[in-house]
Amino acid sequence: MSLSKDKEEKIKVTIAAEEAPQPEPAPESPEAPEQQEDAVKEAKENYERFLRCVAEMENLKKRLEKEKADLLQFANENLIKELLPVVDNLERALEHGRQLDAPAPLMEGLELVQQGFLRALTRFGVSAIECLGQPFDPAFHNAVMQEETTEVPDCTIMKELQKGYLLQSRLLRPAMVVVARNSTEKPSCPIDVKV
16 A cells, blocks of 8 residues: 555654644743743833824824814915905005096906905905004004004004905915004004004
8 A cells, every 4th residue: 555645744744743842931040030021011112202202193193183184274375465455555555546626447457356366265265464453463464653642542443554464364465554543642552563
């Protein structure tokens, strides 16, 4: 009777495995518990480092997502800042045209151009800061003059010399304003008049 080749190889492998010397367990030394404690301590430190790295990666992801969202939201900020003087000049041209009784077709054309600019800016999230009659806020207003008056409360904006604008909720340009002053004493609002 002959064995198949596969069965012969299995028998040889089994016999070889039985004859192979088995490794002897390492003798217990007095340093073994200390080594185990050190290994456990090192494992804990490595796990804590791992957790910190994971937390840092999550924070980095969140920060990058926020920066990306801000970049998308405020990508046109510099371009819009460059266009604001054009809008100011159109407003000045309209004001002078009204004072000098300019031809109606010219005024109508200027008004259409100005409205087109303002609509385009609005589509990109730009809005004008309303400030006439409002209390002075140094975060949104730039006081260039103070005017003595008793008609309005102290620190109220009387005139707007140049419009201020917001992009979404971020200040693009503060409004240049004239602020009312009722008393000769020190004003109650924090005005640093810039000339």
